[in-house]
Amino acid sequence: MRALENADKFQPGSSLDAWLFTMTRRVWLNEKRAERIRGAGAIGGADLSDLPAPDLDTETNILARQVLSQVMALPEAQRSTVLLVYVEGYKYSEAAEILDIPIGTIMSRLASARKKLQSATQESETRSNG
Structure with missing residues (x-):
């Protein structure tokens, strides 16, 4: 709805994905701030029970769960950057545009x-070997 209301602000030739993602991210951040002020609690992490892929072996699925839980434990700024670049496949410049920060901050x-x-991986390996 917000995108339709602000369609006149979209610049032709720019990335529609980035424009929509930026708008969505700002709405989400505003909601998070409002929840914090109201004391409503935090949004839960990803549901890891839906992660297994039936075509992958068990060990790969376990590793994927571990990686996802470590990524989700990162601070929000790092987590969103990692997800945009490594999961969604955005270039550094695109992620910088989406997050409205300098490319150096992305790096x-x-x-x-x-x-x-x-x-975290090294600590996990030390615990399992020790």
Whole structure:
């Protein structure tokens, strides 16, 4: 509805996906802020029970669950950047446009997220081997 109401603000030749995603993200952030103010609690994470893919082996599905739960544990800014670039496949410049931040911030967030994910993976391996 909001996209239709603001259709005159869309710039022809620009990415429709990015424009819609930016609008959706802003609505979501506003809702999150409002919930925090009202004290309504947090939105739950992804339902991992729907993750298994029947055509993949069990070990691959377990690894996918572990990776997804580690990604979902990242701070919101890093998580949204990781999801846009690595899951949705947006280029750094497109993700920067969607999130309305400089491309250097995208690169910084991804580097920080990779370090956190690597550290979490190493800790997990240490616990399982020790």
